[in-house]
Amino acid sequence: MIDLSSDTVTKPSAPMLAAMMKASVGDDQRQEDPSVNTLQEKAANLLGKQEAIFLPSATMANEIALKVHTQPGDEAIVERSSHFVTSEAGGPAFLSGVMLHMVTGTRGIFVPQQVEAGIRRDDPHCPRSRVVCVEQTSNRGGGSVWPLEALRGVVEVAHKHKLGTHMDGSRLMNAVVASGTTAREQAEGYDSVTFCLTKGLGCPIGALLAGDREFIRQARRYKHLFGGAMRQAGIVAAAGTYALDYNVERLHEDHENAKILAKLIAGLPNIEINAKDVETNLIYFDVAQTGLSGSDFVARLLAKNVRVTSSAGPTLIRAVTHLDVSRADVEEAARIIAEVAQTASSCGPSALSSPAARATARSASF
Numbered sequence: 192m193i194d195l196s197s198d199t200v201t202k203p204s205a206p207m208l209a210a211m212m213k214a215s216v217g218d219d220q221r222q223e224d225p226s227v228n229t230l231q232e233k234a235a236n237l238l239g240k241q242e243a244i245f246l247p248s249a250t251m252a253n254e255i256a257l258k259v260h261t262q263p264g265d266e267a268i269v270e271r272s273s274h275f276v277t278s279e280a281g282g283p284a285f286l287s288g289v290m291l292h293m294v295t296g297t298r299g300i301f302v303p304q305q306v307e308a309g310i311r312r313d314d315p316h317c318p319r320s321r322v323v324c325v326e327q328t329s330n331r332g333g334g335s336v337w338p339l340e341a342l343r344g345v346v347e348v349a350h351k352h353k354l355g356t357h358m359d360g361s362r363l364m365n366a367v368v369a370s371g372t373t374a375r376e377q378a379e380g381y382d383s384v385t386f387c388l389t390k391g392l393g394c395p396i397g398a399l400l401a402g403d404r405e406f407i408r409q410a411r412r413y414k415h416l417f418g419g420a421m422r423q424a425g426i427v428a429a430a431g432t433y434a435l436d437y438n439v440e441r442l443h444e445d446h447e448n449a450k451i452l453a454k455l456i457a458g459l460p461n462i463e464i465n466a467k468d469v470e471t472n473l474i475y476f477d478v479a480q481t482g483l484s485g486s487d488f489v490a491r492l493l494a495k496n497v498r499v500t501s502s503a504g505p506t507l508i509r510a511v512t513h514l515d516v517s518r519a520d521v522e523e524a525a526r527i528i529a530e531v532a533q534t535a536s537s538c539g540p541s542a543l544s545s546p547a548a549r550a551t552a553r554s555a556s557f
């Protein structure tokens with residue numbers, strides 16, 4: 192199976208497991224786990240923040256950050272396709288009681304004017320605008336990288352209006368490697384930064400939330416409240432430290448593989464993709480012209496041992512490169528995608544427009 196369904200499917204490598212096995216551990220609820228403390232310091236340093244806190248997931252990191260930034264009834268400014276909106280189970284409403292003001296970015300990236308236009312006036316009728324969140328890289332934006340100037344622009348407008356700033360940097364290291372800038376430069380001016388260890392970095396569990404001392408002090412309380420306070424968590428934190436040492440620079444390989452895959456399928460007549468949009472490890476392409484739905488396309492690929500997903504739109508496919516797929520794997524995946532796309536459209540998109548015709552086509556090619 193060539194699994195391009197997510198960069199979360201990676202399994203810990205032998206040297207990562209070895210690092211976990213030798214980790215010295217303690218009770219992290221008392222902040223006595225040396226491996227957790229090491230990882231937290233390393234992450235804080237990397238991001239240029241006073242402190243960082245180790246958490247079970249980036250979802251929890253985001254939700255805790257939002258909780259610290261807001262009071263119920265406040266409003267957070269986020270991009271329409273952001274993880275907060277699409278993938279946190281309504282957490283902003285459930286856990287923080289906040290409203291979301293959604294702006295529509297270009298490939299997930301929005302501009303300071305949109306933030307400014309979204310800020311409520313100081314009036315008892317209005318929710319209070321409290322925080323603005325950016326997602327680096329933007330997942331549903333196509334793994335797009337916010338340029339430094341764009342990140343700074345948001346910080347400037349936020350400061351001008353006394354809004355907090357949060358960066359969901361779940362794939363921040365992909366942005367770092369793709370742009371050649373540092374994590375510290377990217378995080379500059381953001382009060383809180385989430386980053387995830389279980390995406391491209393290849394860890395089995397964990398994420399970090401970084402900020403100043405007071406922010407992390409409050410975050411620690413919510414970590415407990417949300418049930419995320421662990422005990423001998425060093426056993427997994429050690430994987431994080433290993434990943435920061437060994438799995439960051441190699442992300443460029445994932446980006447190269449993603450670009451290769453994009454270029455190979457960009458030549459297919461019935462696949463729509465702009466290969467130039469692939470900046471990191473996420474590849475989105477549209478299969479509408481094959482006459483198949485996204486889920487049919489996914490099923491046909493799966494039958495040929497290539498796994499992708501189609502949750503972002505009816506005919507939109509997402510493929511993700513990561514450290515457990517090689518260049519040969521992506522070349523093979525491209526060949527199989529071509530095969531599936533070709534078989535589908537040899538029936539012609541119009542012939543597949545009726546459900547009956549589609550069912551026939553489906554059984555014919557399986």
Ligand SMILES: *Cc1c(COP(=O)(O)O)cnc(C)c1O
Binds near residue numbers: 249274398
């Ligand atoms: C995956 C992801 C998260 C959540 O990460 P988990 O560790 O799986 O909870 C948050 N934000 C973005 C942009 C993501 O891609």
